[in-house]
Amino acid sequence: MSTRDNKEVVQRYLQAVRDGDLATLEALQHPDVKWWVLGVGEFGREAFLESVRANLLAAERRSITVLSMTAEEDRVSFEAEGEMVFADRTYCNAYHNLLTLRDGLIVAGREYMDTRTLTA
Secondary structure, three states: OOHHHHHHHHHHHHHHHHHOOHHHHHHOEEEEEEEEEOOOEEEEHHHHHHHHHHOHHHOOEEEEEEEEEEEEOOEEEEEEEEEEEOOOOEEEEEEEEEEEEEOOEEEEEEEEEOHHHHOO
């Protein structure tokens, strides 16, 4: 796939996050995807999706503003600011993600964020 195609997959992934669309998030991940999140560690597909169900989908509103996106070969990197509104709090953070794609699916993801906000 071209770098443009890979960026489009990532845009679809980000829109699914905004929409809380678990079916699309699942569909865009390879069955053997590996995720790594700063301060948390490595996840397989099912553990990552369970984390999404428990956290992301529990938010009443989700927004992600992409500040920049760059693609090279099979990798897409993006910087973003996110906000999730829950009944009892609002969670805001800044992110940098590096996603590796193969045949239109995410096969690896690395997420960097401000870990101070996890305990705030």
